Amino acid sequence: WATYLIGFCVCAAIGILFFIVMPFVGLIFCCCRCAGKCGGRHKPHDPKRAGCKRKTYCTVLLVLNTVTLAGVVCAFLSNELVYQKLTNQDNIGPVGKLTSAIGHLEGYINDTVDEVQTTLLRQFDNSRASIEDDIRNTANNAVDEVLKTLNATALLDQTKKLSQDVNRTQDNLKNVAAQLSFLSSEGRALTDNLTEIADGAAAAIKQVTGNSTYGNFKRDQYVVTADFSGLDQLSTETEQIEQSLDMNKYIAENAVADTKNLTTSSVNTKIDEASSSIDSVRAEIDKGADSVRDSLKPVIDGMQSTSAKLEGAQPDISKYSKYGWYGGLAVSCLLLLVVVVYYLGVLFGLCGERPGLGAQCCNTGTGANFLMAGVGFTFIFAWLIMLVCVILFVVGGPAYTEVCRYFDDHSPQELKPFETALLKASDLTKDIYNGKDVDLSITGILDDCFHDKPIYGVMKLDNMVNLTAITDLEPLEVKLDELKNAGLNIPDIQIVSAQLNQTVENFANSGLVTLNFTPYYTEVNKKLTVGDLTQMSDNLKSIALHTSLNQSLTYLDGQRLGLKSKVNALLEGLQQSENNFNDQKNGLVTGQLETVVNRVIAQAQGIVNDILNTVRNDLGKCRPIYDGFYAATDAGCVVVLDPLNGFWFSVGWCLFFFIPSLIFAVKLAGLYRREHDEKDFDDPLAFIPLAMLSPPHRYMIHHKRAKIVLSLTFQIQRQNILCPHGDVPRKHYKRMHRRLYKIKGL
Known part of the structure; x- marks a missing residue:
């Protein structure tokens, strides 16, 4: 800033010196002209190379005047721009820009709070049903976990499987009995038929040969070797198996269900209170969001008040800006007047006749008069115009170099000096964060908002808004802790009922264990006859081999292996689980209930953490803050200050070129007035x-x-x-x- 200050001081000193010296120079110049000096005396003849001088001076003056005219045009345009912006035409003035920026920031704040509140409640409501279901099923889940821990669940599943095996065994026994009955009757028919055939054949041979044997005929080959009638028909085993059917109805599922219901009813009040506490958690979230909105209400009210004040000040700004517009128009017109008379002087000098006898009024002498008029207007008005230029320069120049140049490129890193000065001048962070000393960086905020990051992390709102407190699960945890510590009095459970025990024992003692399946396999696999017989014997053999008899025998043989020991072990396991549960039921269920409750709390906390992560990392993208900030700075620096600086620069441009234009105008006027005096x-x-x-x-x-x-x-x-x-x-x-x-x- 020191370098800029030196430059401003030098320029201001030059302007003030011009303001002071110019009237005296004009006065001295007038006196010299009246005394016949400085081109005031008419000489009877042109000096040497007068034509060349006229052309040179005229060309230089035209160039200087054209350059000055460009400054005059810029002065008119800049003055008009300043007037249009200050009157807020088409709502593009500083007031319109500021109110628009404030409106966007206000909308961003409201939208962000609404988005956070809606997201918190929506995600909580989406997960609420799952949490409530887990809470209401805590007792059932605890009993299930206890039974699973005591291996009762697995044993009950094995009992169910045993019931299915009993039903299948009974089906296979019935199949074997039916097949054996069929084979016995068919075997007897085969024996009778073979005996009749053998007797007939022997009688015929004896009648022909006189001997009962002939060739390869042997009567003992027509004997059935497989005797199915001697096999046990398994009727006893089938009857005993039938007594073990429908074992499922004796399995203690109803007892387990009753235990769950009793456990649930004993803690039902606590469960209802825990479920109701979810409503209080939701109410706290809603209340917290409303408190955030209330805490931001002064900021929003301040924005609305500022917008209202700006809009209320617009009529006065428009009213008084008109006077400034008139002043700028007057200055621009004075500059234009000097430029126009110079152009007229050059025009008459180029196109008019030489003054003298018989010359028209529009001669070179008239051009000289216009040139001297321009010189006179320059001396009369230039010092006043310079005063206006210096005032505007002193206001607009430092405003740009010391303030607006930091905002010109919309680069947050350019605001480092401004940030340091602002933070040193006021306790800004303490004002924002209610007295907390927070390491806040304006450039960091704007840079993060330029990259559209979430506002919560950018503004370090955890120092202002405690989301953890808003989403606190303490009411739910308190009720769930009461549920964990609830005194339970669970009745005894009877897993192995007398009916189940009797049914299982009937199945174990059904005779399958002592049954010898070797004769069955032997008779089934025998050849029906000693020799090759007719198609009937082949059909009988096919029936014996290709029915499901072998499969049924194989299944029954497998079932009997270790049947009694397995059944006894199952009964012992069920009884042991029942005894363990009844001995430790209250402690076990309470322990498992605590485990289930802790799991529910962890699940609820995980849901809340997901919600908080969403708020912190996904919501409230803050690019509107960046846009609104620079829109507000542009309202002053670009909308108003740029055309204002353009105006004083244009005026200074014109005044700068007035000096050489004045000199060449005086020189050229002296050449345009040459004549032969009589x-x-x-x-x-x-x-x-x-x-x-x-x-x-x-x-x-x-x-x-x-x-x-x-x-x-x-x-x-x-x-x-x-x-x-x-x-x-x-x-x-x-x-x-x-x-x-x-x-x-x-």
């Missing part, structure tokens, strides 16, 4: 009557008159030669003859 004609003695003078004087007067008469006569003759066709205006002849008439006394 001093003898202007002599007062030429109009004195001759009778009043003495003879010597008469002679002198006659001599002078003769010279003038000869001169005028020569001019008339010259015009006749140059214009032989009478193109010379008649008024020229009248003027010349009138002068001759006066001289001759005719």
Whole structure:
């Protein structure tokens, strides 16, 4: 800033010096002109190289005046821009920009609070049903966990599987019995038929040969070797198995369900209170969001008040800006006046005749008068215009270099000096965070908002808004702790009922264990006859081999292996689980209830943490803060200050080029006024009557008159030669003859 300050001081000193010196220079210049100096005296003849000088001075003056005209145009435009912005035309002035920026920031704050509140409640409501279900099922889950821990669940599952095996065994026994009955009847029929065939064959052979044997015929080959009638029909085993059917109805599922219901009913009040506490947690979240909105209400009210004040001040700004517009218009018109008279002077100097006898009024002398008028206007108004320029320069220049240049590029890093000064000048962070000393960086905030990061982390709102307190699960945890510590009095459970015990024992003692399946396999796999027989025997063999008899026998044989020991172990395990549960039921269920409750609390806390992460990392993208901040700074620095600086710069531009323009205008005016003066004609003695003078004087007067008469006569003759066709205006002849008439006394 020191470098800028030196520059401003030098420029302001030059302007003040110009303001002081210019009137004195103008006064001295006028005195010199009146004394015939500084081009004030007319010389009868042009100096050497006058034509070259005129062309050079005219060209330079035209260039300087054109450059000055550009500054005049910029002055008009800048003045008009300042007026349009201050009157807020089309709502693009500083007031419009500021109110728009404030409105966007206000909308951003409201939208962010609404978004946070909606997100908190929506996500909590989405997870609420799951939490409530877990709470209401805590007792059931605790009993299930206890049974699982005591292995009762697995044993009950095994009992169910045993029941299914009993039903399947009974089906296989029935299948074996049916197949054995079929094979026995068919075997007897086969034996009878073979005996009849063998007897017939033997009688026929004996009748023919006289002997009961012939060739390969052997009567003992027509004997059925497989005897199915001797096998046990398994009727006893089938009856005993039937007594073990429908074992499922004796399994203690109802007892377990009753225990769950009793456990749930014993803590039902606590469960209802815990479920109701979820409503209080939701109410706290809603209340916390409302408290955040209330804490931001002064900020929003301040924004609304500022917007209202700005809009209320707009009529006064528009009213008084009109006077400034008139002043700027007057200054611009004065500058334009000087430029116009210079242009007119050059125009008449280039296109007009030389001044003298017979020249029109629009001659080079008129151009010289316009040039000197421009010089006069410069001396009269330039110092006043410089005063206006210096005032605007002193206001607008430092405003840009010391303030607005930091905001010009919209780069947050440029605000370091501004940030340091602001933080040193006030306890800004303490004002924002209610007295807390927070390490806050304005440039960091704007840079993060430029990258559209969430507002919670950018503004370190954890120092202002305690989201953890808003989403505190303490009411729920208190009720769940009461649920954990609830005194339980769970009734005994009977897993192994008398009916189940009897049914399982009937199955174990059904005779499958002592049953020998070897004869069955032997008879089934025997050849039906000793030799090859007819198709009937083949069909019988096919029936014996390809029915499901073998499969049923295999299944029954497998079931009997270790059947009794397995069943006994199952009963012992069920009884042990029942005893363990009944001995430790209250402690076990309470312990498991605590585990389930802790799991519910952890699940609820995980849901809340997810909600908080969403708020901290996904909501309230703060790019609108960056845009609103620079929109507010642009309202002053770009909308108003830029055209204001453009105006004083344009005025200073014009004043700077007025100095060389003034010099060349004076030089050029002296060249445009050159003429041959008729001093003898202007002599007062030429109009004195001759009778009043003495003879010597008469002679002198006659001599002078003769010279003038000869001169005028020569001019008339010259015009006749140059214009032989009478193109010379008649008024020229009248003027010349009138002068001759006066001289001759005719």
